[in-house]
Amino acid sequence: xxxxxxxxxxxxxxxxxxxxxxxxxxxxxxxxxxxxxxxxxxxxxxxxxxxxxxxxxxxxxxxxxxxxxxxxxxxxxxxxxxxxxxxxxxxxxxxxxxxxxxxxxxxxxxxxxxxxxxxxxxxxxxxxxxxxxxxxxxxxxxxxxxxxxxxxxxxxxxxxxxxxxxxxxxxxxxxxxxxxxxxxxxxxxxxxxxxxxxxxxxxxxxxxxxxxxxxxxxxxxxxxxxxxxxxxxxxxxxxxxxxxxxxxxxxxxxxxxxxxxxxxxxxxxxxxxxxxxxxxxxxxxxxxxxxxxxxxxxxxxxxxxxxxx
Numbered sequence: 376x377x378x379x380x381x382x383x384x385x386x387x388x389x390x391x392x393x394x395x396x397x398x399x400x401x402x403x404x405x406x407x408x409x410x411x412x413x414x415x416x417x418x419x420x421x422x423x424x425x426x427x428x429x430x431x432x433x434x435x436x437x438x439x440x441x442x443x444x445x446x447x448x449x450x451x452x453x454x455x456x457x458x459x460x461x462x463x464x465x466x467x468x469x470x471x472x473x474x475x476x477x478x479x480x481x482x483x484x485x486x487x488x489x490x491x492x493x494x495x496x497x498x499x500x501x502x503x504x505x506x507x508x509x510x511x512x513x514x515x516x517x518x519x520x521x522x523x524x525x526x527x528x529x530x531x532x533x534x535x536x537x538x539x540x541x542x543x544x545x546x547x548x549x550x551x552x553x554x555x556x557x558x559x560x561x562x563x564x565x566x567x568x569x570x571x572x573x574x575x576x577x578x579x580x581x582x583x584x585x586x587x588x589x590x591x592x593x594x595x596x597x598x599x600x601x602x603x604x605x606x607x608x609x610x611x612x613x614x615x616x617x618x619x620x621x622x623x624x625x626x627x628x629x630x631x632x633x634x635x636x637x638x639x640x641x642x643x644x645x646x647x648x649x650x651x652x653x654x655x656x657x658x659x660x661x662x663x664x665x666x667x668x669x670x671x672x673x674x675x676x677x678x679x680x681x682x683x684x
Contacts (some may be wrong), residue, residue: 381442382409384533388572428463435469457506464519471521479504482642488651497639531568532676552617557644559599564650566593567669590652
């Protein structure tokens with residue numbers, strides 16, 4: 376039995392991929408509410424509650440950790456969440472597949488690859504490194520089996536708060552300006568959320584992947600502007616932009632809690648951000664979704680979403 380913790384856009388994409396593969400899935404979130412397919416059991420619970428996770432995962436074979444929290448809660452609660460899932464996996468014998476981002480590395484010179492040392496520059500990059508190390512240390516100690524699949528900024532169905540989410544694609548469909556952050560003419564790796572999910576499932580099914588970090592393959596890196604222009608081509612509208620540079624983000628941070636927390640990650644949008652996935656590509660057969668096809672699928676979902684608001 377597969378357990379997915381988290382029903383955000385990535386957790387839901389993993390759910391779809393597992394169902395497409397004919398696998399059985401249970402889904403856990405804190406609200407007990409989610410738009411999930413009929414026949415999938417949805418369980419209300421909090422991964423930070425060790426007793427809950429240990430009890431609920433008794434029959435788990437694989438645990439997909441896709442649960443997220445607001446930036447402001449990361450330091451206090453991400454370690455607790457990870458420790459609870461590790462204990463649950465140790466008790467049940469389940470494997471943990473952790474869906475991670477690239478924050479732990481901090482700013483890097485050149486491409487981001489799996490052998491980079493962690494160089495956190497603030498609270499959020501530090502805690503991402505901490506929980507990743509905790510998970511892999513537990514694997515190395517023989518307590519559990521675990522693998523980390525990392526992806527850069529994702530976009531796609533349900534990804535409303537992504538950098539290419541409702542403030543970009545949603546706005547353009549509504550005839551508004553795309554609201555973007557940083558220098559959108561620099562190369563910046565984006566991954567289609569369905570590829571991210573498929574990559575995590577691929578890792579889960581291959582024993583040689585465990586105990587390691589893997590970057591999930593994405594379509595060739597282009598600038599954010601190039602992807603947004605693809606959106607414009609698809610909907611037949613020339614994009615216009617409202618750009619928030621570092622000064623604007625810092626200013627907005629005085630009034631907007633999310634912007635205040637986001638300041639730490641501005642390095643990702645002020646310098647080239649290119650993610651290397653050669654390790655994964657050499658190890659496993661994997662076909663990425665080209666950007667234009669990913670854009671078409673994302674727009675189709677957003678059109679339905681906007682129409683149902």
